[in-house]
Amino acid sequence: MLNFLCRNLLLALNVTLLTLPCFLASGCVDSGTSAPAPFSNGRPPATKREGLSLTADLQPSDNPHDLPSPVSKPPIPFMDIAADVGVSFRFENGDSPKKLMPSATSGGCGWIDLDHDLWPDLVLPQGGSMETEAPELKDRVFRNIGGQHFRDCSEECLIAASDRCYGSGVSVADFDNDGFSDIYIANVGPDVLYRNLGDGTFQDVTNAAGINNTRWASSVAFGDLDNDGDADLYVCNYVDYDPRHPIPCLNADGLPTTCHPKHVGEIANVYFENDGDGTFSEVSNDRNLNAPGSKSLGVVIADLDRDQDLDVYVANDTEANHLFLNDGLGGFAENAIAAGAAASGQGHLQASMGIGVGDYDRNGLPDLYVTHFIDDSNTMYQNLGRGAFTDSTRESGLHQPCLPYLGFGTVMTDFDADGWQDLFIANGHIDDLRELAGSPWKMSAQILRFDGNLWTDVSRDSGDYFAEKWLGRGVAGGDYNRDGAIDLAVVHQNAPLGLLKNEAKLGNWLSLTPIGDMSSRTGVGLEVTVTQDDQQLIQQLCGGSSYCSAHEAAIYFGLGASGNLVSISARWPSGREFREENVEPNRHYHLSEKHGLLAQ
Numbered sequence: 001m002l003n004f005l006c007r008n009l010l011l012a013l014n015v016t017l018l019t020l021p022c023f024l025a026s027g028c029v030d031s032g033t034s035a036p037a038p039f040s041n042g043r044p045p046a047t048k049r050e051g052l053s054l055t056a057d058l059q060p061s062d063n064p065h066d067l068p069s070p071v072s073k074p075p076i077p078f079m080d081i082a083a084d085v086g087v088s089f090r091f092e093n094g095d096s097p098k099k100l101m102p103s104a105t106s107g108g109c110g111w112i113d114l115d116h117d118l119w120p121d122l123v124l125p126q127g128g129s130m131e132t133e134a135p136e137l138k139d140r141v142f143r144n145i146g147g148q149h150f151r152d153c154s155e156e157c158l159i160a161a162s163d164r165c166y167g168s169g170v171s172v173a174d175f176d177n178d179g180f181s182d183i184y185i186a187n188v189g190p191d192v193l194y195r196n197l198g199d200g201t202f203q204d205v206t207n208a209a210g211i212n213n214t215r216w217a218s219s220v221a222f223g224d225l226d227n228d229g230d231a232d233l234y235v236c237n238y239v240d241y242d243p244r245h246p247i248p249c250l251n252a253d254g255l256p257t258t259c260h261p262k263h264v265g266e267i268a269n270v271y272f273e274n275d276g277d278g279t280f281s282e283v284s285n286d287r288n289l290n291a292p293g294s295k296s297l298g299v300v301i302a303d304l305d306r307d308q309d310l311d312v313y314v315a316n317d318t319e320a321n322h323l324f325l326n327d328g329l330g331g332f333a334e335n336a337i338a339a340g341a342a343a344s345g346q347g348h349l350q351a352s353m354g355i356g357v358g359d360y361d362r363n364g365l366p367d368l369y370v371t372h373f374i375d376d377s378n379t380m381y382q383n384l385g386r387g388a389f390t391d392s393t394r395e396s397g398l399h400q401p402c403l404p405y406l407g408f409g410t411v412m413t414d415f416d417a418d419g420w421q422d423l424f425i426a427n428g429h430i431d432d433l434r435e436l437a438g439s440p441w442k443m444s445a446q447i448l449r450f451d452g453n454l455w456t457d458v459s460r461d462s463g464d465y466f467a468e469k470w471l472g473r474g475v476a477g478g479d480y481n482r483d484g485a486i487d488l489a490v491v492h493q494n495a496p497l498g499l500l501k502n503e504a505k506l507g508n509w510l511s512l513t514p515i516g517d518m519s520s521r522t523g524v525g526l527e528v529t530v531t532q533d534d535q536q537l538i539q540q541l542c543g544g545s546s547y548c549s550a551h552e553a554a555i556y557f558g559l560g561a562s563g564n565l566v567s568i569s570a571r572w573p574s575g576r577e578f579r580e581e582n583v584e585p586n587r588h589y590h591l592s593e594k595h596g597l598l599a600q
Helices: 002-014 020-024 101-105
Strands: 078-080 110-112 121-124 140-145 149-152 166-173 182-188 192-196 202-204 217-223 232-237 270-274 280-282 296-302 311-316 322-326 332-334 355-358 367-370 379-385 388-391 407-413 422-427 446-450 455-457 472-478 487-492 498-502 508-515 527-532 535-540 555-560 566-571 577-583 588-592 596-599
Touching (some): 296 355, 407 487, 527 555
Parallel strands (some): 166 217, 217 296, 407 472, 508 588
Antiparallel strands (some): 140 149, 232 270, 296 311, 566 577
């Protein structure tokens, strides 16, 4: 606990937006907090860095020989099968000599069961030129045919589509509770809301629904923040930048370069509250869901403090991250600095992009893994409970493996079903600086596994895909072939989309797809506890996460070696609770708020 308080004191000294008296008065940690920090190894906290440099300093404690040895386990192999199963998509970033900012960061993807056949389909926003018309470049939808191949159904699915804008991200949820998942496309320009008509086709209802966000949107998340039974919408807007009239940004040689976010103005995010009649109202300021320093690229909606309402965590680029805690009365309080989730444990503001969510330490609380710039490792915010977090990156072995990479999309889940969370990270630089600075440009993706004590980079043994280099951006997880293993869609700028089939040797597993009734149909905020033998695992269905992408709307548990029956207990956002004993593992189930557990 002393280590946690010291880290937050350093952070308060380094972040000039808030004062030390405000921090000390915040009551950020309850002395009764019982959740332990299980990976503390007795080392003193790392020293604070001066300024806001993006170059990481290696402390003596970063020597891997100071850490316990990881447990040896089999690799987690993936195979890119996109071309083999008919997924032909290439995100065009529209790069030009002008070095327009959206070209550097864009590209998302999403899973959606658009026709209710239980096979996850793909929705893929497209980029393209921001200077000339390119009508052949459109957002795409690929229908999953029995887990065997995909068919491009874009023309027939996206009916009455609006004039195409430069696509950035995507989110998926059943916003009108009619049983069919809808699509929100975040654009550099006007966003688009597509309503699923129930026959596998979608209609643009943006104007009719009252959606009006014309800024540069990035990541988007659905979640019932006011707990009235329908899905609200939180949209991250990045910076105040118009690619049609860009501000000039030049390098030392006077040549155009991608603007640093510090040189571009911040812009407010947008919260659209669902009115329950097919329309939304923009009430961001009324609910206090904005804060200074908003240059947002990633978002998660989840019950982060487990007080039975949904909170919002936002990853900001070069600014302090935001944690909006729900007061349960219709308002939110931004609390990231006091909570220890605004910056690194050294008080260092970072270039935050994507967010992975999962209970990696198995204490029942959702932890946050945030990706960052090259030479500045990604950060694992370990959830201590009651709205408090601590940076456990270094002591859990996550610091050094990510230093040479610039991370974007990331997924935290149990890829091999051994009972412990793993990490996938899509990497790639925002600029080709090889000639000027000798900096890497395209980068390999990473897969890291956790053994209950340390994280280990096992990318080298995880297949040919990880030997290739990419400009990786959005990543979305889903079990496309329903074999119990989480597969991945990965967006690569100016290169084919990766569809990574998970070929790991699996332990036992369980998959639950929520169907809300009193709660929103998609079920964001549902918390499920699975008990088997002497182990207990807790997961939530979150809104958002990764980067500009949408995961399959399911809760997945890896159970490890035991195939014994399990008990399931669930708590819905409405307050309804459910319990069932003697459930068989290695199966997909629907978890209905109204009818209970249903075999798929």
